[in-house]
Amino acid sequence: MATMLTWKNKRRVVLGITGGIAAYKGPEILRALQRAGCEVEVVLTEGAESFVSPMVLSTLAGRRTWTQDDFLSQEKGWEIPHINLADWAELVIIAPCTAETLARLVQGRGESLLDATVLATKAPVLLFPAMNSHMLEHPATVRNIKEARAMSYTVVDPDEGSLACGYEGKGRLPAPSVIVEEAWRALSPRKDFAGVSVLVTAGPTWEFIDPVRFISNPSSGKMGFALARTAWYRGADVTLVSGPVSLPTPHGITYCPVKSAMDMYKAVIEKMDFAKIIIKSAAVSDYRAASIEMEKMKREGKDTLTLNLVQNPDIAAEVGARKSPDQILVGFAAESSHLVEHAKEKMLRKNLDLIVANDITATDAGFAVDTNRVKIIKKAGDWHELVGTKEEVAWGVLNTVSEMCQKEENR
Ligand SMILES: Cc1cc2nc3c(=O)[nH]c(=O)nc-3n(C[C@H](O)[C@H](O)[C@H](O)COP(=O)(O)O)c2cc1C
Structure with missing residues (x-):
């Protein structure tokens, strides 16, 4: 019997990118999700546009990228993009997620297209906070991460390493492959081993x-x-x-x-x-050597070798x-x-x-x-x-x- 993993096919992911320095990795994350077979809609905050070009993302996505201008605009607003994106999504990923966006999400604010999409969706939400270590350790951020988890958002701990701000420490955005793995865990149709x-x-x-x-x-x-x-x-x-x-x-x-x-x-x-x-x-x-030679064995003088x-x-x-x-x-x-x-x-x-x-x-x-x-x-x-x-x-x-x-x- 063949067991096709159809649950990984063409999953609909909204990728939110916020205004952290790691936003420059957005195109790589998009590519990794596409390679994994996902359909991706990209939403940028206004801040993110200073770090990564919507044009690059639209070109890679093969479809338009959503920006803040699309939200309360005379031209696009009537399409209610936050509701359409929220309903379309099977998963919302925010990577990187700034301290600012995290704070807004925890407060349940809806002034940006991305915040409003998160408020309106029934899909699971995955947050990848990435920031300077001191920002990450700040009691406000620590509290916001805790509260986000209490609201059933999955918050993935950032990596440790050298940060763009010159610091060494915790705060790096995990690799795109990790983001994809977390996406699969969130999208898995069976959770029958939860806590096992x-x-x-x-x-x-x-x-x-x-x-x-x-x-x-x-x-x-x-x-x-x-x-x-x-x-x-x-x-x-x-x-x-x-x-x-x-x-x-x-x-x-x-x-x-x-x-x-x-x-x-x-x-x-x-x-x-x-x-x-x-x-x-x-x-x-099934077997191991009865004794391990301390020195590298020499071949000279040994036509055959018997191992015990x-x-x-x-x-x-x-x-x-x-x-x-x-x-x-x-x-x-x-x-x-x-x-x-x-x-x-x-x-x-x-x-x-x-x-x-x-x-x-x-x-x-x-x-x-x-x-x-x-x-x-x-x-x-x-x-x-x-x-x-x-x-x-x-x-x-x-x-x-x-x-x-x-x-x-x-x-
Ligand atoms: C050069 C630069 C780099 C920044 N990097 C980060 C960062 O990595 N993480 C973060 O939380 N905020 C960072 N910020 C601050 C955010 O850009 C700022 O809080 C902004 O309001 C975030 O808005 P947004 O979350 O709506 O995109 C950075 C700011 C600047 C000027």
Whole structure:
């Protein structure tokens, strides 16, 4: 069964840009939202027009940009732009959001087109305050952020770093990719993991044999990262324990990078009690070197090399043995033959509640590729197939986990 993520298609976003120095990043944010497949209407405050050109934004958007002149004007006012924009929007993003705009929003004022749009919309509102650190720390701004959150606006903390005003500190506008990720979390049609702690493992492990060589496998971490991001979109508090991968660290997630299977074992055992759902999608090495050479091994004089390996702990089996009845443990099985039988046997032996099995001989599934083809097998033995991108498969896996949580609640 294919699981298309149609909820990400053509979402209607109003992007409000206010008069902070970071307004110059507005065109990049617009582009990032467009690349993500969103339709975007841009609204500038009067202040923003001093920092970024409406012409640039209109050209990139392929449609007009809304400015303050459109609001109470004889020519455009009758079109009631704030109501039309408010009704059209599925999400309103203000990035950057100045201290001034934040204060006006909290007071519920409507003198600018952007303020009035926010007042009139039923869509979720995402604010990205960006300003000088002292402005951000001012009790008035701190209070306004708190009040905005109490009004159900999502206020995303600014980044730390060097600010345009010459200060080092908190106040930077987050990267466009972060703004897009927050948009997905706000737009996700399912929030069935709201407040639920989810622990995901991903990637390969590195088992060093000397200071520069290790035994590993081709796992890219893509499946685990997709599961972590998707659970976060759906409201979860996610911890991701990952072996070495070359993927960007996902936004919003507590990231715990590890190297070896022993590191991963320790991290998972330490964190498992805090998680309701534990998803083990890492490709953990079964063996490690019995001892790691302190010096780099030399090839001279050695035609062959015999490595002495010892077994690593079986993390999934250990978690299965320790878990409480209300925790849900999901395992992954990469199989090359008798997929369902082998995976089912693994599920029962390790006390997993669900197993996701993929056939590593298929070219569109498994290691490193962006797509996957898996069989989701339940304890009772019934299974169904999911085919799609790793994100689509992650969405489908979490649907099954969500059903299991609901059944448990109804018990
Ligand atoms: C050069 C310059 C840079 C500014 N940068 C910021 C900023 O980064 N964040 C902020 O909150 N205000 C900043 N301000 C102040 C705002 O422009 C000012 O409060 C304005 O009234 C904001 O109006 P608006 O929120 O309606 O766009 C800056 C002002 C100037 C002159």
